[in-house]
Amino acid sequence: MSLSRRMRRGLPSFLSTALVALVLVVLFGPVLLLALFSFNDSTVISLPWEGFTTKWYSAALDDSGATTSISNSVVVATIVMVVSLVLGTLAAWGLTRLTFRGRPLLAGIHGAVLVVPWLIIGVAGLIFFSQIQFALSLQTITLMHVVVTFPLVVAIVSAGLIRFNRSLEEAAIDMGASQLQMMRYVVLPQIAPSLAAAAIFAFAWSFNNFEISFFTGGFEQTFPVWVFGVLRNSSNLPIVNAASTVIALGQVMLVFGLWYGMKLMNRRRGGTDADAAKMLTGGVR
């Protein structure tokens, strides 16, 4: 009896380890190989290994398409992050803490933006800007990124606002704090981890966005649009490997940085790491 039960438990645990390992290999293996082959001294991306080189990195640095598109993406994503944080936090407060007519409708529209496919928003943006005769550029990309990204901030920050106890705010007001003091000393420390998560996700959403940038960018390219263009017109290129490796490394560092930052903030507030994980995954949902 006990043996069979142990076997029943033992077998799945072996299977589950195997399954998790397989999924991790499938998710990260290709990107790791891509990074590995950015150091291969050969113009074709294949075995055999021809020797270690960093020449593809200097080649990527000399490629104006690569450097311009990466710097475009960084600039756009930074602006989108800041603007989305402001708009999203305003709306999150309004939608969770105030009562007014039309609130359910407004909340619904914020949510609708998150489920409309980016392809369709991109096409709509393209037609809209051509209708009002506004030239497509990085500006139009930024505008459209903001409108799809700030509702994500609303979702993350609202979740943070709902999670913590409102009576703290009322207590602060009772004790004579002004609205501004209450916001600064009571609300802000509570939602700081949510804000940090929202900031990183907003940056990533803008940085990774392909569809909207593709349709509303005109002749200006962000990083995903540049990669798309290169791959569509030619076969695989080692400089794309090099540029992609740099980007992937930056994103890995960003996610880990966020994770440690949130753990730290959360521990200081007396929360557990699981709470921090909940906030982190909040950006995915």
Place this chain on the structure above:
Amino acid sequence: MAASAQTAAPMPVVAGERPGPLKRLLRPLAFMSLPTAVLTMLFLLPMGILAYYSFQFGDLTGQSGFTITNFTDILSDPLYRDVAFTTFQIATIAMIAQLVVGLPIAYILAYRAGRFELPLLLALVLADELNPMVRIYAWRMLLGREGLINETLMSIGLIKVPIDALLFNEFSVIVVLSTSYLTYTVIPIYASMKAVDSGLFDAARDMGAGWFTTFRRVLLPLIAPGIFIALLLVYVPLFTDFAAPTLVGGTSGFMLGNVVSDLVLETGNLNAGAAMSFLMLIAAAGFSLVAYRLSRIKQGA
């Protein structure tokens, strides 16, 4: 109490400050006017113009006006019907593949992973944050005719000629899409599993239920909302994706997203492109609404 909040009667009065009628009007305005303006200008208005364009025709002679031919052309064209079917096929297979892998992964994360739970969760988030275009490129590098899989198999003598079936077809699109959205499939299901009291499993087992009965009769009804949310988050983007089919799909992996992109950017027929987008939007909205409703119903039960 909640009902009176709408009328002139004040909310439960907190000693000290009691917001006057003017403040109660101005405060929502202060917080909501900017976000609402942005949504109106850059979301509602463009969507309205998209809908308007889809009912317009315009030709080179400068004539234009109202028409529904954009829609009838699309709906009667057998080519579009084929593409729609391919799209449906690819999106559905990719979705099923992700559920088949995602359900056990979510289960392991929620109940079995122990101290590995958070690192694995972090890995999933990281997988999602990696640039999608980089991921597509990585797969293309692996699956191509001169890709790493073919080269490796040939160098160890397992095959003589490269396998062409790996890239530029429906299979490669499904592989790329399934790996792209796995995070969004796992996390909602994982979250709904976390909310289930695992003592229920012991109870079910003590009453003699096997693992399958436990899964079907106990766990599945409780995590159904999470599954519907995963469907909502993943199926619609799968349906409208066009980067993956363009880069790894070849001719047989041509999807509806490619049709829209070609109509708008290659042929420059904005009206037809708008009509196609509008149809896809309606399909997406219908699907989202059903999935959302289902997730709510189950939660109430």
